[in-house]
Each structure stands twice: as C-alpha cells, then as structure tokens.
Amino acid sequence: MFMLDLRHLATLDAVAVEGTFGRAADRLGYTQSAVSQQVAALEKSVGGAVFDRPGGPRPVRLTPLGEVVLAHGRELLARAAATEDAVERFKAGEGRVDIGTFQSITNVVLPGVVRRLLDEHPAADIRLVEEETDNPSAEGLDLVFFDGPLRGEVEQIKLMDDPYLLVARRGQFGAGPVPLDALDGAAMVAQPPICDQARVERVYADAGVAPLIVFRTADNRGVLSMVRAGMGIAVMPTLALDIPPGDLLCTHELEPALSPREIYLAWQAGRTLSPLAGRVIELTLQTVRQVTGSSGSGGA
Structure with missing residues (x-):
C-alpha cells in the first residue's frame, strides 16, 4: 500500500498539462529541480515511471501508469479542493445549526436573530425544533432555549428574567x-x-x-x-x-409578585460550537438587550 501526497499529484497534473518540467515549475512557483524531486518521489511511491522523458525540447509524455495515477489523482485533487472550500465556508459562518426553542422565544427573540443571521450568511441552514417538555435535552442540537436552567452536562447562559x-x-x-x-x-x-x-x-x-x-x-x-x-x-x-x-x-x-421565570440558552458541555452557532449566541444576546433593555447575565 502506498500513500499519495497531494503536492505530488498537483505537480504531476501541472507537468502533464504544460508538457515540460520547466513550464510546470513556472506555473507552480517552484524551481525545476523541485518539480523533478516531486515527480521522483511520486514515482517511488507508485513503483514506476509516470513520464516518458524523450529529452531535448520535446514534451514529456505520460506512461500508462502515469495516466492511471493522473486520472485518479485529479479526482483526489478535486475532492481536496471541495473540502478546503467547505471548510472555509464553514469558518465563514455557513453550514447548519439546529436550535431547540419554545413559543415566546420563537415569537419574540428568534425572528430578529434568524433575519440577521440570514442577512450575514444567506447560505446558512437554520433548523428550529419547538417542543413543550419538562426536561429538554441538548443532545442532537447545537443550542437549546428553555424557561429554566437545564440539568445535565450542559453549558448555559441566563438570558433574562421574564415577569x-x-x-x-x-x-x-x-x-x-x-x-x-x-x-x-x-x-x-x-x-x-x-x-x-x-x-x-x-x-x-x-x-x-x-x-x-x-x-x-x-x-x-x-x-x-x-x-x-x-x-x-x-x-x-x-x-x-x-x-x-x-x-x-x-x-x-x-x-405579592410571583418570581419571574428565568430564560436560558444552553448547549452540550465540552462541545466545540460551530462559528454559526457562536454567532447565534451573539445575536441572541444583542436581541435580548433590545427586548428587555438590559444586558442579561451569564451563568453556568
């Protein structure tokens, strides 16, 4: 079994397209010797020559082995590029966020949060789940709103008192x-x-x-x-x-007045939040300040 280096595959592709090691080096921003070294390392990895080298000004040609490696290598390079793009979009705030909510939050707080989030990240996939339950769980969700502190392994922020x-x-x-x-x-x-x-x-x-x-x-x-x-x-x-x-x-x-209900926003303890979920928390705190005219308070 051999391991393929994406840099070697990119060099293989550049040489195949440009026809010479020199032009491939110019395209990649490498020295010609660096291109030769990467091709040699690839050939060692796959156990055979990937180019016929006729010498002189004539272009190099792929060997049958080189054609097989290049065909599959281009698929790997495309997947790697797609992965890189997906990661960059995720870091920029795209992706999916699942939020547990209840009526008051759905009607008063979340409309502003969702609108601002979609204005910033039109491709964001926002999923809301509204359930009336005594004991909500953050499992399977990125964030959960509830009228009281959640039990279990969660981190949570108290958003407001609701008289x-x-x-x-x-x-x-x-x-x-x-x-x-x-x-x-x-x-x-x-x-x-x-x-x-x-x-x-x-x-x-x-x-x-x-x-x-x-x-x-x-x-x-x-x-x-x-x-x-x-x-x-x-x-x-x-x-x-x-x-x-x-x-x-x-x-x-x-x-006498009844003690107000306390509204919390929670997520699973020890779980790294996505940038999108983190932005939901920020926008929620801003919206709560607008709704209540106060700063809210944090708590574990």
Whole structure:
C-alpha cells in the first residue's frame, strides 16, 4: 500500500498539462529541480515511471501508469479542493445549526436573530425544533432555549428574567396591583402544568390560593383568546403577551409578585460550537438587550 501526497499529484497534473518540467515549475512557483524531486518521489511511491522523458525540447509524455495515477489523482485533487472550500465556508459562518426553542422565544427573540443571521450568511441552514417538555435535552442540537436552567452536562447562559402579569378583561379589576388571593376560586385559563407553569401553580398552593382551571392550552394566543372571550383570567409571563393597543385585555401586577421565570440558552458541555452557532449566541444576546433593555447575565 502506498500513500499519495497531494503536492505530488498537483505537480504531476501541472507537468502533464504544460508538457515540460520547466513550464510546470513556472506555473507552480517552484524551481525545476523541485518539480523533478516531486515527480521522483511520486514515482517511488507508485513503483514506476509516470513520464516518458524523450529529452531535448520535446514534451514529456505520460506512461500508462502515469495516466492511471493522473486520472485518479485529479479526482483526489478535486475532492481536496471541495473540502478546503467547505471548510472555509464553514469558518465563514455557513453550514447548519439546529436550535431547540419554545413559543415566546420563537415569537419574540428568534425572528430578529434568524433575519440577521440570514442577512450575514444567506447560505446558512437554520433548523428550529419547538417542543413543550419538562426536561429538554441538548443532545442532537447545537443550542437549546428553555424557561429554566437545564440539568445535565450542559453549558448555559441566563438570558433574562421574564415577569408574570395577571391578564384580564379591561375593567374586571381596579387600577393598580391585584392581591394574589383574589385568584382563589377565580376561573382561570392556563398553560399545561409543565415547565415553569408547574412552579407557578406550586406558589399558588403554598399561598393557599386555588384558582379554578377551566381550560389549559400550550398556545399563548389561545390563552389570550379565551380570556378575551370572558372564559376566565390568566397569569402569563410578559414575553408571552401580545396585546395590541385598545384591546379588550389589560394586565395587572400581582401583590405579592410571583418570581419571574428565568430564560436560558444552553448547549452540550465540552462541545466545540460551530462559528454559526457562536454567532447565534451573539445575536441572541444583542436581541435580548433590545427586548428587555438590559444586558442579561451569564451563568453556568
């Protein structure tokens, strides 16, 4: 078994095209002796002559062995060039990035991130996966957004605190904060009791407050629609609220206030991030600053 050096194959190709060692040397930027040495090394590697050398001004000719080596060598050179191009494009921010997300991030944060990323890297392959789960995994994904710190072997950044507000039809409550105990027995539209919603409901229970859950849906717009229809009130994180001016709905702070949900961005620990994934993190932090008017905070 022999090993082929790509430099030797490139020299073989140059000599075959130019016809002489001298012109091949000019094309490659080598000395003629360097070309001769590389051809000799190739011939030693393949175990035979790759050129017939008639001498004088006549051009060299490929031997039958040389023709075989050149045909396959050009394939190897083309693959090497394609690999080099792919690596350079990868370093420049092309390639694929897989991101786990959830509704609020999908609707508020990621549109700006995706738009800027595609403006910078039009060939980027961005894949989003939205899943409502109590225990998300970063496995198989480059990045994962979640409303709480992830467990397991991950690195993560806390992006923001997302305060909870009471959502009701306009006029249902007076101006100012609403006492938490006003929720006791009140008809409420809520999200499924997973993720941070489970924590919120434990806070209700610890405070002796028992709302009457009349409908659950993972769709933020569905929650707001049913509150708007008069089915009940809701308590939702600020990032999930999309209430236009003049709407039938209004928001109130709760007294005492619920602890905000914490939104994190995570990735597998010990994994080298691609330039594209690294850029997503940078753009996310910039977008979060615009959305919240704060700098966000990092954490492990």
